[in-house]
Amino acid sequence: MTSPTLPTAVVFDCDGTLADTERLADAAWQVTLREHGYEAGPEDFASMIGRPFPWCWDYMSARADLGDREQFLGRLRSRFQRLFDDDLELHPDTVATMRELAAAGVPLAMASSSRHEHVVKVLQRGDLTDLVSVIVGADDVALHKPDPTPYVVAARGLGVPAEDCTAVEDTGVGVAAGRAAGMFTVAVVRPGIDRASLVEAHRVVDEVSVAALVPSREEIAS
Structure with a gap:
């Protein structure tokens, strides 16, 4: 039996997997927390x-006493928006993989712990909007990662059984x-992420590629 050369459908995480936003979010949090006398650590x-x-x-x-939530x-x-506008970069390996998958007709979705609007802006920055059929943001679901709901809803939107989809992540929370x-x-190791935190993934890679997203028969069974 020949192994497939393409995944059936792929659901990508946004922050860290596609967009290099984790460092921007950390910087925004750090400055805002300092206003309240708290120095956040690693x-x-x-x-x-x-x-x-x-x-x-x-x-x-x-x-820390952070005052009024809103x-x-x-x-x-x-603060994050200013950093986003000035410094946002997308990971070229994920961008190239999304383009290759879309060109081959593989359905694509996004499942994120950020708001729907944020994911749309990230996709627009990379001219990727037309490649993605379904976006599930934090404001689209009541339960968030590590709960499976974002991925389940994304698969449902694609019309593909979840067990036939590949999830692409960069954090232990997302892998779960x-x-x-x-x-x-599949978990990709990004700068600042401990590889050991990703061990529950079926596969851990240093770079996102189409080949990396195709499960072997042994991995499907695991």
Whole structure:
């Protein structure tokens, strides 16, 4: 039996997997937290990676008096948006892979812990909007990664069973979500991410490629 050369459908994470936004988010959080007298350390950012804002707020507000939630969020978003506009870069390996998959007719979706609007802006920056059929942002679902809901909803939107989809992630939180959804889950190691945090993925790679997203029969069974 010949192994397939293309995945059936692929659901990509956004931040860290496609967009190099983790460093921008960390910088925005750091400056905003300093206004409240809290100096966030590497362990704080490692805990928050891949999590939606409500989770991060609960985590940080347990460590410092952050004042009014909406005012804090407004300042945080304003800082992040300036960094996004000036410094956003997309990971070329993921961009090239998305283009290759779309050209081959493979259905693509996004499942993110960021808001829907943010994912749209990232796709627009890379001229990728027309390649993606489904976007699931944090404001589109009630439950977030590591819960499988974002991936389950994305697969449903594509009309493909979750177990026939490949999930592409860069965090342990995302890997847990992809696996819980029943997807073949590939983790890419990005700068600042501990490779050991990704060991639950079916496959851990240093670069996203079409070949990396095609499961072997042994991996499908695992």
